[in-house]
Structure formats: structure tokens, C-alpha cells
Amino acid sequence: MASSDPSREFGLSEGYFAQSAFLADEFIEEISRVDLEFARKNAEFGPKPFVRTFERALDKLETAQSELGKKISQLERSANTYAEDHRKKMVRLKQTFATVGSSFERLETQISEVGSNTIRIGEQLDTVAKEKERAEAIKELVEFYAQLNEGNTRNLDSLLEGGAEGMLKVAQTLRRLNTIVVDNEYSAPADAAAKRQIEKYSENFEKAMLSTFESAYRDGDVHSMGIAARALDAFNGGVSVVKAYINQHPFFLSSMVGQAHDSIAEASYHAMDGVSDIASRPPPPDRWLVQLYADTRAVMFKDWAIISKVFPRPIDLMQQLLKRVFEQTIQAYLETLLSRAESQSKLAFLRVLASSHQETRRLVEDLQKFDAETITPAVMVLETARRSGNNPQGLLDMPGDAQTASAQFSRSRSKKNLARAENGSDSAAIDDEDDLDDEDAARERLGEARSGVSSAVAIAALIGRSEGDSAGVGLLHSFLNRCCDDLFESYTAGGNYMSTEQGHLKDAFRQILVPVVRARSERQGPSRSKALLGMLSSVTGGAGTGSTGTGAATAASDAASAGGSANSGNSSMPGVAEADSSISTQILRMMLEVHAEAITRAIELESEAAAPEAVAALSGQLITTLGDDYVFPALEDVLESLQDQKQEPDVRTFDVIQVANIVVRLLQMHFQRAIVPFVGNGNYIYRDIVAEKNQLMSRVEMNLNLIINKFVGASKQWIGGILSKQRKSDFRPAEDDFTAFEAGTQPCRQCTEFLQRVEQACRKDLGEENQARVLTEVGNALHEMLMVHLCKFVVSVAGGLVLAKDVSRYRETISGFGIAALNDKFAVLQDISNIFLVQPSALKSLLEEGPLARQDRATVQAFVQMREDSRSSSLVKQFAS
Template identity: 30%
Template sequence: MASTRKISNATRAADPLKEVVKLETFKGKFAPAEFVEALSYKLVAQAQNTPRQFDPKPFIRNFEAAIDELLRLKRKVHNKIDDLEDQAEASDKLRRKKLIEINEAMQEAQTAFESLEARLGDVGKTAISIGEQLETIDKQRTRAAEAKDLIQYFIEFNVGNTARLAQVNAAGPEEEFKTATIVRRLNAVAKEVDLAGTEAAKSNIEDYSEKLEKQLLERFDEAYADGDKVTMNECAKALVEFNGGESCIRAYVNQHEFFMNQSNLDESEEHAGDEQSQDGAGGEDPVLARLCDEIRKTCKQEWNVIRAVFPNAQAVMQQFIQRIFAQSIQTHLETILRRGDEESTLSYLRVLAKAHSTILALANDLHKLDEDVVAGSSGKPVLTAIINRSFDDLFVPYIEGGKYIEAEQGCLSDVFAQHLTMFQEYAAQRARTPRGKVVSKPAPSSNSSSPTKASPTSAAGMMGNLMTTMNAMGQEVAQQIGLQAAPEPISPEDMGLPSVSLMLKLLQAHVEAMSRCRELAPPSEVAKNGTMLFNQLIETVGVKYLEVALDMMIEDLQYADVRQQPTFDQLPMVQVAQKILQLLQLHFQSSIIPGISSSPTAHRDMVVYKNGFMSTVEHRLNVLVQKQIDAIVSWLGTCLATQKKTDFRPKDEMSSNSMAVTLPCAQCTEFLEQTLERATSNLSGLNLEIFLTEIGTSFNSMLVEHLKKFVVTQAGGLILLKDVACYQQTIAMFKIPLLNERFDMLRELANLFVVKPETLKTVINESHLSRIELPLLQPFLSQRADWGKLAKLERDLFQPGATRGQPAANAGRRTVEPGF
């Protein structure tokens, strides 16, 4: 803005129009207000100095002149723009023309370059062809020279002259390598030549070959003993060139310190292994663990030696590892498996599984050594095949062909049988005991010390059987008449009945078997073998043990003597069986599913099989609980049946006041308390509630029918009311609202025998009894001793058209009996 102001002041000194309206004025920043001010500043000054009225004409003429000058300047600028555009167009045409010329020149250069490249390619091909021809000629010349030398050596050997070749061999290590090559070729020529007169050459070549090989091996052995890797490498190269180096490799492996010391190690630790096997723990074998650690260390160190000595180091390492597996590991594995097999099948399987795990870890470490060290810059493992094959060869005799799973199933059968021996003996003793009789401990045989056993078909055998039968019958008669004490019954511990502790032992054995199955079985057979082992568990422990035990409990309840108070010996089996099913479900999820999850078909079948077994056990549990309920209810009915007709018809009122409860009531309440105590100890949750509800409901119905059987006097009603109150108090201990409601109604029914005749109708209409239809109350009212004297009341209540007195009294009235 300051620069513009400066220009404007300069223009005021000259002619405003010419100085202002020019091209430089519009360059840079242009201010229209200052431009107009510069054009009219003189006219403005004149107008200010003249006192006349403002005259716009001078301004108009000035601005018109400025406009004319601006138009002229515009035309000048447009003309200049047109000239510049013409010049730019001409320059662009020239540029395009030059680009076309340059492009044509580049194409010509490229064509020339391609032509030159093609010529150079032809020359290169010619040179390569010439080089190949020269190389072929050189090879032919070299081969001809070598053939000439071989022929000369062959002729010399034919006449028995080996001095020249011996001289070459003695020249140094490189010449020694050349000698090995010549002898190898001479052996090949001797095999091909079949001409008369060459027998001496063949014999001499063979003798010299043996001598050369022996010489190289002796030098190799001396260098190996001295630790001279350079000499070992020279001999190894010569022997590899001579015959592939097999003899050298065998000598190296056979004389290796690891294999020499291994036999001494096995002998020194054999006694320690025998002592460990006596423990029967079946844990990790320390000798095998130390052997594997020594193999890891030896292989890592030995690779550096083999790589420095042998030109075919990878092949030597393969043979070294194969020898380790085939000799050191296999020998020790056979030893520890033989010890385990001599001890037990379980010990054998434990040793086999632990050895498999230990050696598999060794194989994985050798694979890592192969990838990180042996493969080197190539990055391609070279020991994988030999390691896998050697590892598989170790365990094939013990695993394949179903040998492992057969041994595992046999071991499980032995373990299960060992734990279930007591139960099997009890089941056998039970089968020999008549149904309904107490199973007793088997008495020791009186003739068990007899050295001989008579044939059952002989006279002595038949007489012995007859005497045994007569003794048994005599003991039974003596027990019945009291001359001999009854045999001691078998306790639950002696029965070997299912228990949580025993089931844990059985499941632990099965968990161990499943772990071995996942370790030893091939991946493709894990699901099948796991299915077989789980089926064996269900069949042996579930069907033949748990279900059989439940059937025994049910049978005991079914054939129990109804004249005796029932016991609750079978009720604990409910809780035990439920916990066993929970353990089995947990075992299935944690141990079985991981092994069979890879096979959807096996998984589905196992779930169906397991659920079917559990449903069967739950059904037997329901039957067992129902049989227990039936036995309890039956005994309650037996107790009520001892109620005397005179219990509720005392001779005087004094005796009714002094009597607490009747004997049947005392027996029933005492038995119900025992039932509650045992049920609470063995049942819980909804099972306990259903169990007690079923007993309470049945007992309530029995009491309702019980009240219809006895005539009750006014004084006997007090006794009856005491009995019902005692029943109600005992049932209240069950803490079940439904039963409390039922026994509240029972107490209202008992009140019918106590209230006076004049208030009887009010009690029926206004108490809880108002919910019961009148015809259902008649059997109870008819048992009142004074009911025959209440004919008018009977007519009011039960004759057709009779009502309870209030219209709303029948609202919500039941149409069922009070006990339901």
C-alpha cells in the first residue's frame, strides 16, 4: 500500500492522464480508489478553491479521456498478446518437429543396438560352441591319457610290477587320493576285462586293493587314536574315493567312545535298575534319562568332528544316529521292558509309555539339531527320515498289530478285578444264599487241610456232598430253634459295594490308561482305542458293578420281611451312585473327549453310549428310592394296624387326660423321625423334598382312612387330637408347606370328634372344613360315639336340600376327599 501511495504522489507532479493511465500502473497490486484519486486530484483542488457551485463537467471530461486512453491501452495489450501467442505457436511447432526428429534418431539407434546385440549373441553362441567342443576334446584327451595310464598300470600289474603305483602313493596325501582313484578304476577294468592271460593282473589288483585299504584304515585308526583330524580327513577322502568310505565309517562308529562305554554303563547300572523295578512305581527310568542326555550332548559335539573329518559328513551322521537307536537305546529299552513285564502288566505299560515319551523328546531334540546345525546353509534337514524310521523301529514290536491295546485292556481288566474282588466274592456268596435270607460270611471248610480231593462222582465224593448238605440243613434248624447263634451278617465294607473312594481308584487307573493310549497309539487309532477303553470302563465298572449293586439293593428291599421294621441300609447307595455319575461325567469331559474329539463319529457314539448308561442308572435309582418309600409307607401302615378299638373309647375321662399318645402314634412318629434323619443324611435338594413329600402324602392319606375305622367318644377325641397333633408336629420337621397344609386339615377333622354337638355345625361351616363337601365329612361324623343321638343335626346337614346356612359357605368348596 505504501508503494502505491508513492507512485500516486509522483504522478501528481506531471500530467495526470498520461502519467497515470499506462501499463506499469496495472502491474503488481492495483488500487482502484487511488487510481481515481490520481486522475482527479487537480480538479478536486480547483473545486475546493472556487466558491461556486460544484461543476461535474470537468470531472466527466477527464474521466472520458481516461476511458479513451484505457481503451487504447487495452487494444495495445491485446495486440501484444496476439503477437506472443503467434510466437508461442511457432515455437511449439518447432519443438514438435525437433521431438519427431529425435524420436526417429532414437529408433535408428535402437535398431542398430538390436542388430549389434544379435551379432554379439551369434558370436557368443559360436564361442560357447567352440568352448564346449574344446572341453569335450579336453575330456577325451584326459580320458585317453587316463585310459593309457590304466592300461599301462594294468599291464604292470599283470606282470606283478606295482612299483610305479607305490611310488605315486608314497608321494603325499594328494597322490594318495590319486592312487585310490587309480586302484578303484583298475578294479572296475578287472571286472570288465575277460581275456586270457589277465588272471595275474586281477589277482594282483585285488591284493593291492586290500593292502591299500588296510593301510589307509591303519593310518585312520592311528590318527583317530591321536585325535589328528587332518590325517583322518585325508584317509577318509581317499577311502571314500576308493570304495565309498563304508569301511572307514564302520571303523569310526565301532571305535567311538560312546559305544565302547555304553556296555559298561549297562552292566554297572543293571543292579540299580533291578532295585528300582521292585518298587513298582513305573516312573521314569533314570538310566534311560541319563542315556538320552548323553546322546544329546554326544550328537552335538560329534557333528563338529564328523564335519571336519568326512567329506560325506551327513551320511556318516545318519549312520551314527541309526547305530545309537539300534544299539544303545534298543538294548536298554528291551532290558527295562523285560523287567517291567516280569513284575506286572501294569508296570510293563508304565515303563513302555514313559520310555516312549522320553525317547520321543530325544527325537525332537535331534530334529532341532538337524534343522539348526546339520542342515547348515542349505536349510534342508537331512536326518529327519533316519530319526523317524529309527524311532518307529524301536516301538513297532510293542505297539503295532493291536499288541498295545490288547495289553492295555488286559491290564485294566486285572486292575478292575483286583479292586472288585471283594464285591465278586460277596455276589457269589449271595447267589448261594436263599432269597430273603441274610448273607453271612462263608465259614471255613472243616476238611480244607485234606491233602486229596475226592471226585464228585466217586462214592466218597457223593458221601461228602451228602454230609455237607445235611450239616447245612442242621445248622439252619438249630438257628431257627435258638440252639445255635445266627451267622454274622456281612458289613457293607465286606460287601465291596460301590463307594466314592473306590470309584476314584478305578477312574484313576482309567485316566492313566487313557494317558498311555494318547502317548503310544498312532494318531489315527487314538479315537478307536479310546472308545474301546471307555466301553470297557462302562461295561466293567458300570454295568457289571454299579448296576448289579443297585439291583442287589432293590432286591433286598423287594424281598425284605414286611414283619420287621425296614432298614435304611440301601438309601446311602443313592448319594453314592449320584456322585459316581458326576465323577464319570467329569472323567468323560477331561480324559475321554480330548482323545476322541478328532473323530466326530466316535464322539457322537460315545456320548450316546454314556448317556444311555447314565439313564439306566438313574432309572434304577428311581426304582430303589420308590422301593424304599413303599417299604416305609408299608411299615407305617403296619404300625397303624396295631391301633386298638378301645384306644379312642376310654372307660373314664381321667384316663384320657393322663394318656400322652397311643402306642401306634409313638411308633409312627419315632419311625418318621428316623426316616427324616436318614433321608437328610443321604439325599439333598429336590430329591430330598420329593422323597419326604411322597412319604408325607401317603401317610396323610393313610391317617384319613384310619380315622374312618374307629368310633371315638368325647374323651377319646382328646386322645385322637393328641395323636394328630403329634403327627403334625413330626411332619412339620419335614419343612414342606404342602404337607403342613394337609396335616392342618387332618387336625380340623380330628376336631370333629372333640367339639360339642351344639357347635358342630358352626365348626363345619366356618373352619377349614368349609372347603370340603358335606358328603365327604359324613364318614368321619358317623364315627362319633354320640352321632346316633344327633338325628336332627344329621338331617340338617345331609338330607337333600340342606344347606350350611350361609350362601357364601359353599364358595371354593372341594369335591375331593380331605386326604387328597
Template identity: 20%
Template sequence: MSFSIYDLDEEIRDLLQLDNFLGGLTVNEFVEELSKDHFLKGAEVNKLEYLDPKPYIRTFESALRELKQLSNEAQNQKAHMERQVEDYEIRHSRNVLELSDQIETITQQFSKLDVRISDVTNQIDPLNTALNKISNSRDVSIETIFLIRAYHGFFTKEKYEPLETLRTSKRYEDKSKCAKTVNNLLTLARKIESPDIAKTAHCIKIIEQFSGLMETELLNEFEIALENDEFETMKEISNILIDYNGGENVIQTFVSKNEFFEEEELQDLGKSLLDDESAWPVLSDVNSSEHIKDEEIYNLLNQLKVTIKGQARIVSQVFQNPTPVLRIFIQRVYAQLIQNKVSNLLTYSLSFGALAHVRVLHMLFQMVNEFTKDLKDFFITNEFDNDNELSGILDQCFYDLFIEFTSENYYFIREKKNLEETIYNIVSKFNSYNEKSLTNKSLSEAISNLNNMDYNITPTEKDSFVDKFGFKFIEKKRYDQFKEFMKTRLDVRRSSTSLDGEDLKERQEYTGLNLRLVETIIKTVVESIARVLEIEPNRSPEYALEILEILLFDFGKMYIEGGLEVIYDNAKLESNYSKINSVQEVNFNYLNSFHLLGQILFIISSCIKKIIIPCAVNNPTIRNRMINLTNGYIKRCELSINIILSETIDLSYNKLNYYLSKQKKKDFVGDNITEDDTEACELVSEFMYDVFESLSRNLDNDNLLNVLNKIGDKFLNALLEHFKKFPVNSTGGIILTRDVIRYQSVIDKWEIPELSENFQILKEIGNLFTVHPNLINSLVTEGQLATLKPLTIRQYISKRTDFNPSYIERFFSFK
């Protein structure tokens, strides 16, 4: 009870309830609610808003007292609740203990009951066994009695009516019993047959006749049911005959009487290649990429695919074990419906050449392989082939289909023949148009006689280039093969071609390297590899190696290296002609093939790296052999290119010296300075410009840079020697410097900073002829002249017209 004169009103007391705070009333909301009525809204005292603090203070004092009381009440409620929780936990523990005792009691009771049930079962099982034996003995006795009576009937009367009744019955159980009895009857009759009792043999014949009649009638019923799609009847009969003798005849009936095997069902399937005369020229053309397929076989396979899948579902309904039926059905489909068409088409294709044959073989192989894989997936997916027996049958049928054309390397012999003939046709024409260059073998001799130091190779490496990388044994073998080919074609070519009727287009195509011909060979190689990987995947590494040898030794050696021989021979001819006729301008047209040569080598190496070598990824020995062959061939080609470029450099250097020889003795001792450069400078500058233009057109990248560097170095050395030969006066020094500036401008256009830097020495040498003698000593100690030997500098200074040996030696210490 509160004794404050400022007691709380009823609204505030209602606010100070414990339930309000438990219900979510915040402190801010509580304070605002508590103080909202204790100010005078709008009232003013002395023009100031009135504010009486006492109500606030007293109100909050009372509120604190009430809050303290509420806190005490809350603590009391908490303690009371904790005591209740402890009571409930004790009760729960007691309940758990009581239930645990009850469960243990029930478990013990169940164990005792289980033991009693086991005892009862052990007593009942012998009784069941005995009853089963008695029942089985009774059934066996009945069957045995029936079997003996049946034999007696056939032995005495040649028939047994109850068995005949079972045979003619319409009930499945009776027919099944008849088949089982006849089977046992035959076994019994054969066992008791005796030569002493002739009638026993006759009895066997009678029983066999009855057996044959029974099976024939069942097969007839099966055939009628097959025609009428009565699957339940077919299933009953198949079960009877399979139990009777394995069901061989019923399976044969099911397969042979299938309407799809009727010949009229196989008509009008599409156009066959056997009748399409327009397709064979395309298949025989190495440049043709048109995809041709036999529509008749394609449609036949599609129709067979649908039929086999449908028949598989029927077989699963008719036969308990569909695998033997499907095996015979599949074998007959391949042997009767596919084999003849494939063999006829492949045999016919041989008359159009190896290419047409292998293309048709590949086409059929792909079509039938896809057909076979689809069936294998179907059988596995639909659980017809859990033991993979049908997959094995399909693989065997597929293999047998092409065995005639793939066994004993027949396929690859034709594949090689096609590739070799394609290459030889190109090489033979190439040889005929370049016979002179190829006969000279100038490049081969240059490789054999090369200076090891010029190409940074050791004598051992030189032997490798000439022998190992030349692969003499294989080269000779393949070259002999090419000569045999040429002998067979030479007479035909002579009779069909004359010099007067020579085809200009063919001459242009075969006088040099031709990218189109290279693409034809690469396309043929890739096509061959694709066929090998599909038709003979297990032998693809060794076959790919043989294809690589054909590519490198037939095409690479006789065509590409032959093209290099032609280029080198032209370079030699140009060099020799330039020596004989020095006035004639140098012709670098033989370098026109260098861009093309780079593309050809790139295409061939890419084909080998990305297509041929991966075929031997699982055979390290063959793979290493492929890599060695390829590296050896590429190195040989690179060496040949370097020799041709070396010949080009020598040709340029010889012509350069010829033009420098046009320099007149008095060109640098004149009294007057003309506006024109000297004749030699004009000739040399124009020549070097032509050299740069020709090389830039025909070379690129490192080849161009290396050749220009070497020609530039030779040019610089030639000029350094050249300026040692001519006397120079003060006026001539200016003329010489003007020539030097012209030479430098020619080199600067090459855009090779190093070379341009080296040519700066020419300007410094020109200064030796123009500066005052007193300045020579300081001049030769600076710049690039400081790197020259004193004797060399003396050679230049000695050409000054004011040269005085005693004066120079005294002041400049030149020795």
C-alpha cells in the same frame, strides 16, 4: 518527526523498537514499563494520593504514534522479504532444469557405453570358452596319457612307479590323484578285459591289490588320526575315499573305532531293575503309585545323548556330508547299546505279570522317546538334518526298538489283561460275599417288569433300557470271560480260604460298595489310557473304546450294578420282614450306600467324560459309540436307583398304614380330653420322624426332595382316608385336631413349603368335626375344603356323632 510538546524520552524510545516486540515483549510488560515513572510515590494532595493524568494521556498518545510507525516499517520489511523469496524460488527452478538436462545427457552416455561393453563381452566369451576347452583338453590328455601308461605298467611289469610314488606321498593332492587314477584304472581294465587275452584278467587282480593296499593304508592313517583327534587329516582322507568309492569303509571305520562302543565304557552306569528285586513287587501292585525307573538305562541314555551330540560336531568337521555317517552311528547306538538292555528288561518283566510289564514298557518308552526327541531337536537346530533324513532314521530306530512288544496288539492284549484281572479280582470277592443277593437278581427282574407309567417312559424306551442299554451281546461275551476267570481262580481260592479263617477286614471291604476299590479301578483305567496315548497314539480311539467297555461291562455291570442288586435285595428283605413282623421297626440301613453310590457314579462319569471320550475326538463314530454306551449305562443305574427308592417309599407307606391301623374306634368319641396324643398318632409321628432322619442321612439334593414329597403325599392321602373311618364327637374333634397338629409339625420339620401347605387341609377337616352344624356350609366353601367334592365332605361330616341326614341335606344341599 514528532511535534508534540510531550515528546517521548529516550528510555521509552528505546522501548518502542520493533526488535523488542519480535523478541517476545508482551503487551502487559510493555504497558507496565511505559507507565511506571508517571506517578508520585508517597505524595499526597488534600490527604489524597496525588495523580496527574496528563503525563499518562500524552505518553500513550505518543506511544500510539510510534507503534503505528513501527507497524508500517514491519509491513515494508514483509513485502521486501516476499520479493526476495520469489527471486530465490526462480533461481532454484532454473538450477533444477539445468541439472535435469545434465542427468539426461549422462544417462544417454551410460547407455551407449553399456552397449559397447556388451559387444566386447560377446566377443570375449567365445574366446574364453575356447580357451577353457583347450585347457580341459590338455588336462584330460595329460590324465589320459598317465592312465594309459599306468595300465601299461601294471600289464607289463605289475606295477607303475609314478603311481606308487603318488600312493606313498604325504601330500593330500598326490593321494587324491592316486585314488582318482586307480578308480579310473579299474574302470578301464574291466572294459578292455578280454577272454582271448588272459593277462588282462591278471592285470585287473594286480590293480585291485594295489587299490586294496592304497585304501587299507588310508584307513590306517584315518584310524591313527581318529585316535589322535587330528580332524584335518581325517577330513582329507575321508574326502579321498568318498570320491574314490563312496566312503563306506571310512564311515564304518569312524563308527566302529569310536571309543564309546568299547564295552568297558558301558560299565557302572547305575542300578538296573534286573538286579533290584525290591522294585518288582511295587511294579506289580495295582495300588502302588511310586515312580520307578531303571537307573542304568537312564544314565546310559544321558551318556549317549552327550556322546552323539559331540560326535555329530566331529562328523561335521571330518565329512563333507555328515548325514550318512550319523545315520550309521545312530543305528548302531540303538541296535548295539539300547536294544539288548530294553529287550532283556521287558522280557524279564513278563514273569511278574501284565501290570509290571506294561509299566516297564511305558517307562522305557518314555525314556527312549524323550532321548529320541532331544536328538531330533539337536540335529534340526544345528542344521545337521535339513532334509529330515536323520529324524526319519531316529523314528525308525525308536519304532524297531519296541516292535517285538507292540506289534500284533501284543501290548494292548497285556494292557487289557491287567485291567480285566484287576477288576475280576475285586468282582470275584464281591460276588462271593454277596452270592445270595446276586443270584436272586431281584433288581433285574424289577427292571424287566417295571410299569412304564411309573417312570414316564414309553414301551420303546423300556426295551432300550432292558436290551439296548443292557448291551446283551457284549454283556454275555464279557460275562463268559469272567466265568472262565472264576474257574481258574476258584480252586486256588478254595484251597487258600476257609470259612473258619475268613478275613474280617476283607469281608467288610467286599460285602458292599467301596470307594477305595472304585478309586483303584479308575486309577488303573487312567493309567492305561495314559500308556495307550503314548505307546499307541494312532489306535488310541479304538483302544479307549475297549477300555470303556471293560469299565462299563466288567466293573460297572458286575460291581456297581451288583451293588445296586444287593441294596435292592436288602430293601426287599426289609419289606418282607416288616410284613411278617409288623411290630419290628423299619431299618433303612440299606440306604447307607446311596451317598457313596452318587460319588462312585460321579467319579466314573467324570473319568469317561474328561479322559476316555477325548481320546476319540478325531473319530466321530467311536466317539458317538462311547457317548451312547455311557448314557445307556448311567440311565440304567438311574432307573435302578429309582426302583430302590420306589421300594423304600412303598415300605414306608406300608409301615405307616400299619401304625394308623392302631387307631382305636373310640379314640375320637371320648368325654375327657387327655394330655397325651392318641397311640396311633404317637406311633405314626415317631415313625415319620425316623423316616425323615434316615432319608436325610443317606439321600441328598433332588433324590431326597423327591422321596420326601412322595412319602408326604402318600402320608397325606393315608390320613385323609384314615379320618373317614372314625366317629367323632365334639370332644373327640379336639383330640383329632391335636393329632392333626402333631402330624403337621412332623411335616413342617421337613422344610418343604409345598408339602406343609398341602397338610393345612387336615386342620380344615378337623374343623368339620368341631364347628357348630350351622357353620359347616360356610366352612366348606372356603380354603382347601372348597376343592373337595361334596361326596368327600359328606363322608367326613357323616362321622360326626350328631350327624342327621335329613337335617344336613335340607340346610346344606349335600348330595
């Protein structure tokens, strides 16, 4: 490569023409470097050397180009040759791969055919074996049938003497023989003897097994119970033995359940003090019901260890036992308890219904947890053992971990209740631990059944959840939910509960508002003004209780703690007498407490899908009653009281405004805390209830604004009426009337005292924005009236002192408002009062050089004219000039 590189022929470095950044200018500069240096040295430029150099370079480039073309052609021919050889090799290789693939496919087909033949042979052998077993079984049945037809039972009797396996064999044989008898019911009369003998022997066998089971049950012999139960299960599906177990169960014979339900419910109802009192907290769940559920837990947890060892299908027996408990014991007691409560009052019925449902749900959840953690895994292991061909009866003694699960679970629930329940059933107690197999042996049998698979993985796979999932759903989950729903369906289905709840809520609100309605009806009489003053007096006490806002449920609870008793049949409400005439936070708190309790019951008793609509319906009822029957009538009364122009506007009106604002805030808190979490957010139910609530709040705000405006207007008229009583002699007092100089005029004192009461009430009951608004309007109105009022009276020299005293008092009162604009206006009014104090000679400088120089000249002139000496001293002319 180095010898054929054309770069050297030009005197350039090797690989010059192969570089990526080749530039023609640089190339020309390189080949002409020698000529350039020669020209520089001689200081003379001649083109001929350069021409000869470029001609030689051009010749060499053309030669190099020709050689390069030849080289490229040679390489292309070589590449084509190599490509053709490669293509031929790939074709041969592809054909070889296709041949190998075909060979593998033929081999795979042959293997598949061999496998299919093997499977068919295995199936045929299995069929033959089954047919052989069936033929032997049929032969055996025919022999037993023939023997029984002849009255011979020796073979069956000998099987019975063979222990558990013999009993199981007799049970299976009798079941098949009975099937044959049923199928050949219309056969020849010769078979009648066999039929009678089979039926008789079957009856005796069943009685003997039941007798054995019952005797073992009483003696606590779990092993004998299991033998008899398995035999009867093989004989008739275990119907009779399940019935015997349930009928003799001590739970249904205990002293508590054996008592008359009426007497228990009566005692239970009387034990729940205040169940019909809307002002008291809901009582705890019925203690007898709680005890019944504790006994139910204890029985179920304890019995599982026995049932799982005794019965081949323990899950079926657990269902039958639970069904009996729910449908017979629990349902009968609940019906009696609820009937007693319903006869007393709606509230008693609703409270007992909700607390009973809540306690029942706790029972169901505990049983579901026990089912998911203990029952279902054990049943799944037994099912796995059956499928794997192992003897499932050997697994009925559960391993140690499953053995003790029920005891551990029950202890975690309530040791005290379960101990009491166990002590109460000593008559038929069974010592489980004495009859349980050795823990190591049980674990060994369980390990054999699972064929080496770990217990956690095997059980999780059978149940259908991952190994780490602890929130599994057991086999009895849906069954227990259905049992709970069936207990309360008649009380909640078809809108029965909501109808009762809404009726109670209506009655409760009416009961709370009875004092308000009565007081309002009294105010409609002739002495309306006195009744209204009494109403305003009552608000002061109510406002103090609502100075701090809390959540709906908390506020309701605080209100409840302030009172005594209020039965549904008695309208004596606690804490209402002092605030029974108008809007108060006490009454609102009681309404919110009643409503919060109703929502709690609705969430408890309604389904998850129906709960939002139920909460919205109850909330709509609260909003409607609160507005139409309570808040708006009270605000209307206040508005009407401000229509009387002959009476001073009562500043306690602001107490009503304050309490109304507190009512709105409490309602908003109640809405956020007790309503929104249960109706959702963003759905149509939420939008509707928010719109209804906002409409109420907007109406309240509009009425409060109207009351404030009405009060401001009434205040203006009242101030105007006071000023109209100003006497002309007030500003022309006698020289020795020192009282007028010190105290000012009576209208001034009345106005300022009224303004101080308004200012104090605003500070106490209104927010800063409303304070500024009311005080500004009242102050501006007073200033305007004074500017007109003071121009009506002639003022003597001594009267100027009285007028200055009045203006100073007005200014001092207005300064208490804390509004800069009003302070400036009354400062100007104070300057105007100086017009009546200065000497005539100093008046011109006061008007032209002092603060009054910036005031309207016509206004100032009007005050100057009211000086007593204005005509005699030609003050008007001086001022006009």
C-alpha cells in the same frame, strides 16, 4: 458467443436458453412481464398486447432455430473432416509401429542365434577340455598300469610322500586301476602281474590308511584322521574307515553297556517298586535306560563336531552310528528289560513298555532338533560349496557357530548327565577345541563358499523353508522316526499292544471287583436280609468319599492315595474292605484310575491314526464292566431288598442313590477330560462312544427312578402296617392315663419317627427336586391313610385329647418337609381333630362358621359320627339339619 446468444433478443439474461433447468412457464412469464405490469397498473386486462408479444417471440424463436440448425450442420461437417484426418493419422501410426515391431523381432532372432552359437561353442570347448583332461588321466593311468605291471611303484610312492593331496591322488588312482582290473578280468595272461601288483598295493594302502586313522583316533589327532578318512573315501567310498570308527567308538566299549543285559535289567526291574501294583502310580522310566539315552545324547552331540571335520560325507556316518546304537545297544537292552517285566505281570510289561517308548521319543526328538538346528544346515553348506566349485575339504572345519552348537544344545538338555557320560569315556576322549581352526578363518571360508550370501538365508533356502521358520525338518528326521518305530514294532504291530492292554484292563477290573462279587455271592445265601443290611451299612462310608466330584484322572489318583498294595496276583485291595459289598466311589475311582492310565499308554504307544479307535475300545470296556458287573447288580440288590414287606424300608437306600449319582457324574467328568480329547469330536468313533455312555447313564437313571418309586411304595405299605396296629382303646383312654395324653399313641410315634428318618435321608442324599417328589408322595399317602384311619375309631372326650396330640405330632413332622401343599392338608386335619374336643353345643358353629365349613360335609359327618356322645346328644341329626 455473447453477441449470438438469442437470450438478449428477448430481453433475458445471457445464457438463459443454455441452462439445464429450462421451463416453458417461466419463459412465458419472463417475456410477458411488461404486459402484465401494464395490465395491473391500468386494472384492465387486454389480450392484444400479449398476442403481439407472443407473435414477436415466436418469430424470433423460429429465426434462432434456423440459425442454430445452420450452426449444427457446419459443426458436423467440421467434425467429420477432423475425424477422417485422425483416422488417416492412426493408420499411418499403426503401420509405423508394425514396422518397428518387425525390426525388433528380427533383431531378437539374430541375438538369440548369436547366443545359441555362443552356448554351443562354450559346450564344445568344455567338452574338449574334459576330453583333454580325460585323455591326460587315461594316459597317466596307462603309465601307472605299465609301471605296476613291471613291478615299479616309485611314482605312487612319491605321491604318497606328497602329503594329503598326494594321498588323495593315490587313492583315486588305485580306485580307477582296480576298476580297470575288474573290467579286464578275462584279459591276456600278460596282465596278471599288473593285477596282482595293483591288488597288493591297494591292500597295503588301505591297511596303512586305516592304521593311520586308528592311530590318530587314539591320539585325538583330528587333522590326521581327516586326511586318512578322505583318502579312504576316495579309495573305496569310506566303508572301511566308517566301520573302523564305529567299531572303536568308546560308547560301545563303556562299562555300562559292557555289562550283561540280564543283570542290568534285573536290577532295574527290582528298583521300580510297585510296577505291578494297580493301586500305585506308574513308576518312573528305567534309570539305566535314562542313563543310556543321556549317554547317547552326549555322544551324538559331541561326535558331530569331530565327524563333520573328519569325514567327507558326515551325514552317512551319523546314520551308521545311530543305526548301530539303536539296533545293537538300545534294542538289546530293551528286549531284556521288557522280557523281565513281561514274566512278572501284564501291568509291569505295559508300564515298562510305555515309559520306555516315552523316553525313546524324547531321545529321538532331541536328536531331531539337533539335526534340524546343527547337522542339516552344516551339510547343506558343504553341499553348496561342492556345487559352487570350492574345495569342500576346507569347509570341514565348521564355523564357530556350528562348532559350538552341539555343546550348547547338550548343555540345555542335561548338564549333569552329559558330564557324567563324558567322564566315563576318558580312555578315548578327543579334545575338540584344540583341533578346531580359528573361528575368524572358518567364517571367512564359509563366506567364500556361499559367494556373499548370508548364512541364514543360504541355509534356509537349501533346506526349503523360510528364514523365520524355526521348526525345520532335518535330513535325519525320517531316519530317526524309523529307528524308534523299529524298536517297538514287534510289541505294537498287529494289535499286539491293544490285545495285551485289554487283557490287563479286564484282569484289573476283575481284581478290583473281587470283594464286591464275593459279598454279593454271600448275599445270595439264606441270610439275605442280614447280608443286605450289611451292604447298606457299607454304602454310608463309601458315599462320604464321593461328595465332591473331580476329573477322571484326578479322581482316580485320589482313590489310589487312599490305599496300600494290590498286586496282580493278590486280591487284597486297598480301601475296599469297608465298601466291598455295594456300589462306592472308592471302587469307581480305582477303576477310573486304571482306565486313565491305560488311555495314557494307548496315546503313547498307538499311532496318531489308530489312537482314537484304541481309546474308544478301552472306554467301551470300562462302560460295559462298570454297568454290567458293578452298578446294575448293586442296584438290583437294592430293588430286591425293597420287596420284603415285613421289614421297614431302610432309608440308607438313599445313600445308594446318592453314590450312584456321583458315579454317573464322575464317569461324565472322566469322559470329558480323559476320553473326548483323544477320540475327536463329531466323527463316528465319538458318536458311538457317546451313545454307549449315554445308554449306561440312561439305564442308571431309570433304575434309580425305579428304586425311588419302589421305596415310596414300600413306605406307604410300612406306614399302613403301623397304622393297622392302632388299638381301639387308644382313643378311649382311662381318665387317669396321663401317659397317653402326653406322648400320644405308639403307632403315631412309630410313623413320625420313620417319617423323620425318611426326611433326613432325603435331605442328605437327594437333590431338591427328588426330595420334593419323595416327600410329597409320602406326605399325601399319610394324609389319605389318616383320613380313612381316624374314621375307624370311636373317640371319647379324653380320647379327643389323645387324637389331637397325634394329629399335632403328624402335622409337626410334615411341616419339617417344607412343602406348602402338605402343610395346608394337615392344617385341615388339625381342624378336624377339633371336632372331638368341643362341647356338643359348640359343634354346630365349628362346622358351619369355622374352617370346616369349606370341607366336604359327608367327610365331616363321618368324623362327627365317631364322637362317643354322637348318638346320645343327637349330634348327627343336628348336623344333618
